[in-house]
Amino acid sequence: MPNPSQLRAAALTVTAVLLATWSTGCSSDTTNEDLTAQKLSWKECPAPSESEGGGSAPSPLPGGMEWQCATLKAPLDWADPKGDTIGLALIRAKTSGDASKRIGSLVFNFGGPGGSGVTTLPAFGKDYAALRTRYDLVSFDPRGVGRSAGVECEDDQQLDKYFQQDATPDDAAETQDLLRNTKSFNAACEKNSGKVLPHVRTTDAARDMDLMRQVLGDDKLHYFGISYGTELGGVYAHLFPKNVGRAVFDGVVDPTQNPEQSSLGQAKGFQLALDNFADDCTSKVEDCPIGDTAQDVKDRIAKLLKDLETKPIPGIFPRELTQTAATNGIAQSLYSKDFWEYLTEGLQQAYDGDGKVLMLLSDSMNGRNENGTYSNITAANISINCADDKPRYTADFVRSRLPEFRAASPLFGDYLAWGMVSCTDWAVPGAADHPDVSAPGAAPILVVGNTGDPATPYEGARKMVDALGKGVGVQLTYKGQGHGAYDSKNKCVQGAVNGYLLQGTVPAAGTVCS
Numbered sequence: 001m002p003n004p005s006q007l008r009a010a011a012l013t014v015t016a017v018l019l020a021t022w023s024t025g026c027s028s029d030t031t032n033e034d035l036t037a038q039k040l041s042w043k044e045c046p047a048p049s050e051s052e053g054g055g056s057a058p059s060p061l062p063g064g065m066e067w068q069c070a071t072l073k074a075p076l077d078w079a080d081p082k083g084d085t086i087g088l089a090l091i092r093a094k095t096s097g098d099a100s101k102r103i104g105s106l107v108f109n110f111g112g113p114g115g116s117g118v119t120t121l122p123a124f125g126k127d128y129a130a131l132r133t134r135y136d137l138v139s140f141d142p143r144g145v146g147r148s149a150g151v152e153c154e155d156d157q158q159l160d161k162y163f164q165q166d167a168t169p170d171d172a173a174e175t176q177d178l179l180r181n182t183k184s185f186n187a188a189c190e191k192n193s194g195k196v197l198p199h200v201r202t203t204d205a206a207r208d209m210d211l212m213r214q215v216l217g218d219d220k221l222h223y224f225g226i227s228y229g230t231e232l233g234g235v236y237a238h239l240f241p242k243n244v245g246r247a248v249f250d251g252v253v254d255p256t257q258n259p260e261q262s263s264l265g266q267a268k269g270f271q272l273a274l275d276n277f278a279d280d281c282t283s284k285v286e287d288c289p290i291g292d293t294a295q296d297v298k299d300r301i302a303k304l305l306k307d308l309e310t311k312p313i314p315g316i317f318p319r320e321l322t323q324t325a326a327t328n329g330i331a332q333s334l335y336s337k338d339f340w341e342y343l344t345e346g347l348q349q350a351y352d353g354d355g356k357v358l359m360l361l362s363d364s365m366n367g368r369n370e371n372g373t374y375s376n377i378t379a380a381n382i383s384i385n386c387a388d389d390k391p392r393y394t395a396d397f398v399r400s401r402l403p404e405f406r407a408a409s410p411l412f413g414d415y416l417a418w419g420m421v422s423c424t425d426w427a428v429p430g431a432a433d434h435p436d437v438s439a440p441g442a443a444p445i446l447v448v449g450n451t452g453d454p455a456t457p458y459e460g461a462r463k464m465v466d467a468l469g470k471g472v473g474v475q476l477t478y479k480g481q482g483h484g485a486y487d488s489k490n491k492c493v494q495g496a497v498n499g500y501l502l503q504g505t506v507p508a509a510g511t512v513c514s
Contacts, residue, residue, distance in 0.1 A: 035081070036214040038073055045069040045091060048119065058122035061093055062129065067122055068092050072215060074143070077199055078207045086149040086196075088208060089141040091118045093125060097133035104218040104245070106135035106501065107209065109142070111227025111251070113202070114381035116146040127487055130498050135222065142232075143208060144200035145380045151196060153189040153379040156372055160319065163366050166309070167324040168414040175395050178418065183425045189383060190427040197428045200380070201387045202435060206236040210243060220245030220443070222501070226484055227251040227456055233445070234437030234464060237472070241442035246501050250448045251484035254460030255437045255467045259389045259423075260401065263416045264408055265457050270416075271409035273334040273454035274298065276481055280337075281344060290347045301330070302411060304350055313355045316363075321355025327415050329361030334454045336482040386423035390430035393420040437467045444506045446497065447473045450488075452481040474506055479514040 045067045047057045058067040071087040095102050106128075110120040117139030128137055141148040154162060162185060169175040189197065209232075213221040222245040225233035230249035237244050257265060278297035281288040291297030305323050312320035319325075333343035339361075346357030367375035398417050405413035423430065439445075445468060449461025458477075465473030478485035478493050485493045492513030499505040 035073055035075070035085075035211060038215055040070040040072065040090070040215060042068040042070045042092070045118075045122075058091075058125075061096075061125055061132075063096060065093055065096065067125075068094070069118065072140070072208075072212055074208050074211055076149070076196070078204055086143060087147075088143065088212075089116075089118050089147040090138065090212070091121055091140070092136050092138045093121075093132060094136050095132055095134060096129070101134055102136070103134045103502075104136070104220070104222055105138045105213075105216045106131055106222045106224055107212065108137065108139040108224045109226065109229030109232050110139070111225075111229045112145070112377065112381055113142065113228045113232075113384035114145055114377040114379075115228075116141045116375070116377075118146060124487065130494075131224075131501055134502050136216075138212075138216065140208075140212065142200075142205040142380075142384075144196060144383050146376065149196050150376045151189060151200065151379040151383045152192040152376065153382075154185055156374055158188070159366075159368075159374050159378070160372070163325065163328075163362070163368075164319065164322055165324065166322070167327075168418055179395060179421065179424065182421055185382075186386075186423075186425050186427065189379060193379075193383070194427065197383055197387065200384050201431055202232055202235050202384065203239065203431070205232055206239050209236055210240050213243065218245070219243075221247070223247040224501070225249050226486075228253060230447075230456075230464065231255060231435055231437075234439070234468065235435050237439035237442045237445065237468065238435075238437050241439040244439065244442040244445065246443070246504065247445045248448065248486075248497050248501060249445060249461075249464060250486050250497075251453060251456045252447055252449055252461040252464045253456050254463045255435050256463045257460075258433045259385075259391055259420060260393065263420055264401075264405060265460070266455060267405050267409040267413050267416045269454040269457040270331055270334055270412045272457075273452065273481070274301075274330075274409075274411060276452055277334065277340050277343065280340065290344055290351070298411070300351070301347065304347070305411070313350065313353050315355040315359035319359065321350065321359050321362075324415075325362040326350065326355070326358050327412065328365050329358035331412065331415075331454075332361040332365040334482075337480075338482075382422055386426040386430060387428050388431055388435070389423060390433050392424055392426070392430070394424070395421065437464065438469050439472050440469045442468070442472045444474050444500075445472055446476060446500050446507070448476045448478060448485045448493065448497065450478045450480050450482065450485045452479075453483050455483045474509050475511075476507055477510070477512045479512065485513075 045057050060066050070090045072090055073085045074088050075081045076084040076086050118141050121139035143149055144151045165181050166174050169178050221243055223233050231253040233249055234255055278294035282294050291300055308323040308326050312322045315321035333339040349357050367377035402417055405417040447461050447465050449458045451458045465475045480488050496507040
C-alpha cells in the first residue's frame with residue numbers, strides 16, 4: 001500500500017531515462033577535498049536500467065541538442081561533510097539561446113518525494129522550451145532516489161504482494177495483516193539501506209541543492225519546484241534565503257500541516273476531483289457511458305470497489321484487480337484532466353469484468369514496469385516521508401479518525417486514513433511535525449495554486465505564501481483541473497511564470513488565470 005503522499009508522486013512514473021551506468025552509491029572516500037570545487041564530467045546519457053524504468057536513452061531536443069548526464073559528489077551526512085560521500089545523478093539540456101543572455105541553470109524538482117528528475121525532465125523537456133532560451137535546464141535524483149544512493153526495500157515479487165494487500169481493513173484480522181505487512185516492508189528498508197535512511201530528509205536534499213548551485217557556477221539558485229518540489233524549495237529558502245534566485249512553486253504543498261492533516265486534505269482534494277470528473281462526463285452532449293447522473297457515476301464506482309473487496313476481477317495476468325489496486329488506479333487518473341478518458345475506459349471495462357486498464361493505472365502509480373520490475377519510487381517516498389515526519393500513528397488512532405476521513409471522501413477516506421500507519425515501526429525518528437519554510441530576506445517566490453488540484457489542494461498555496469513570510473511569496477491562482485498548473489498549457493499561467501523566470505517580472509499578487 002503506498003503512503004498517502006505517494007499520490008503526489010504518481011505522475012512521475014512516466015517512461016523516461018535515468019543515469020544507469022555510473023556508480024552513485026555510498027563511498028568511503030574521506031579526503032578533505034572541497035566539494036564545492038569539484039568539476040562535473042558531463043557525458044551522453046545512457047539508457048536506463050530496468051530498475052529505473054527501462055526504455056531508451058532520452059531523445060534529442062528540437063534542434064538536435066543532446067541531454068547530458070553527470071554525477072555530483074555530496075556528503076552522506078551533512079553533519080560530517082568530510083566523511084563518506086554519495087553520488088547524486090544529474091541531467092541537463094544546455095540553453096538554446098544566445099550565450100550572452102544566459103541567466104544560469106534552472107533546477108527542477110518534480111515532486112514525490114521519490115520521483116526521479118533524471119527520468120522526468122526529458123519526458124517533459126519540450127514543455128520548457130521557452131525557459132531553455134535563457135537557462136540550462138537541470139534536474140537530479142534527490143538522495144535516496146533512483147541512482148542517488150537509492151533506497152532499496154522489498155524485491156519485485158514481494159512488492160507485487162505488498163500492493164495486492166487489503167489497504168482498508170474492516171476487522172481485527174485484516175488490521176493485523178496490514179500492520180504486519182507494513183512492519184515487514186519497513187524492516188526490509190532498514191536491512192537493505194540502513195546506512196542511507198538517516199540521511200534522506202528534505203533538509204539534506206536542500207543542502208545538496210546549494211552544493212549543486214555552487215558547482216554549477218551560479219550565484220543564486222533559480223528553481224522550479226512542483227508538488228513535493230515546492231516543499232523542498234521552501235526548505236531551501238529557509239536554510240539559504242540569500243541564495244534564492246528566481247523561483248516558482250507549482251502544485252503547492254501546505255507546509256503548515258502534519259501528516260494527518262495532509263492526508264485529510266488529500267481526501268478532500270481527490271473527492272473534489274472525482275466530483276468534477278463525474279460532472280464533466282454527465283454534462284456532455286453525448287451520453288456518459290458510466291452513469292446517467294454525476295451521483296450515479298460515483299455510486300457505480302463505490303459499488304465496484306465494494307464488490308472487488310471480496311471478488312477481485314482479472315487484471316494483468318496472473319494478478320487480479322483488487323479493491324486497493326482499483327482505488328490506486330482511480331486516484332492516478334485524477335491527476336490530470338487528460339487522464340479522464342482512461343478512467344472512463346477503465347471503469348467501462350471493469351464493469352464488464354476486465355481490470356486491465358485500472359491495473360495499468362495502478363502500476364503506473366506504484367512504479368511497476370511491464371516486465372514486472374519496480375522502480376524505487378515507493379521505497380524512496382516512504383523513506384523520505386518517514387525521515388521528515390515526526391508523528392507515528394497507531395491503528396487505534398486511525399480508527400478514531402475514520403468518520404472524519406469518510407465524511408471528506410466516501411471513496412478515498414479509508415484508503416488515505418489507513419495510509420497513515422506507513423511510518424509505524426520505522427527505523428529512523430522523524431524530524432518535525434511539518435517543515436519550516438520561513439524565508440525572511442529571500443527574493444520573491446511565485447506560488448501557483450490550482451483550484452481543482454487533487455493531490456495538493458488549492459488552500460496550500462495561500463498557506464505557503466504566509467509561511468514564507470512578508471514580501472517573499474506571491475500567489476497566482478489557476479482555475480483549472482489536475483495537479484499543478486504550468487503543464488496545463490494555460491497561456492495566462494505560462495505567461496506569468498515565463499515572465500518572471502525569463503524577465504524577472506513579478507506578477508501582481510492575487511493574479512487569477514482561468
